[in-house]
Amino acid sequence: MSLLLLAFTFLLCRSPCDASVEKERTLAMIKPDGVFGNYTDKIKEVILESGFSIITEMVVQLDEGNATVFYVEHSHRDFFPGLVKYMTSGPVYIMVLEKVNAISDWRALIGPTDARKARISHPSSIRAMCGLDSEMNCVHGSDSPQSAAREISFFFGEMPGGIVRHEEL
Ligand SMILES: *[C@@H]1O[C@H](CO)[C@@H](O)[C@H](O)[C@H]1NC(C)=O
Ligand SMILES: *[C@@H]1O[C@H](CO)[C@@H](O)[C@H](O)[C@H]1NC(C)=O
Secondary structure, three states, X not given: OHHHHHXXXXXXXXXXXXXXXXXXXXXXXXXXXXXXXXXXXXXXXXXXXXXXXXXXXXXXXXXXXXXHHHOHHHOOOOOHHHHHHHHOOOOEEEEEEEEXXXXXXXXHHHOOOOHHHHHHHOOOOHHHHHOOOOOOOOEEEOOOHHHHXXXXXXXXXXXXXXXXXXXXX
């Protein structure tokens, strides 16, 4: 009886349960230090080797207004002027990445925010490879499904009037 139930559940589950392994999209950015340091090709190689598809990509030069909007929740912080200066110091390379679990897998691949810590605890992470410290950390990744949606629309669609929020620099 219970075996039958199990088999039945399995059959019922098959298609709805596939929904839980749906592909997810996230925003990846190679920051000016990564682009200047000629890490773009190397990072894209790591991305593809790790099973992500690059859905779309572009080079953007952010201005002060763009950087301020992107990081607006940090605008009251001491490091904000330096952050805006850094993010506008050269082009950034923007990608939309797709795979199952893309948001947390990309975060895992880039490693801890502070590249100095990344070099110790996650030596094979992208930030360990090309980051300098907690601000000049070479790459960005959306930190939640909400951030991913907002950040992708920031670069590729309408800003839905919301604030782009992220704990992550
Ligand atoms: C930049 O990186 C590419 C491939 O990663 C390499 O072929 C090229 O020689 C590098 N250029 C410089 C200026 O280091
Ligand atoms: C950045 O701001 C400029 C106007 O200063 C605008 O033309 C451009 O579309 C903005 N870029 C992004 C990615 O929001």
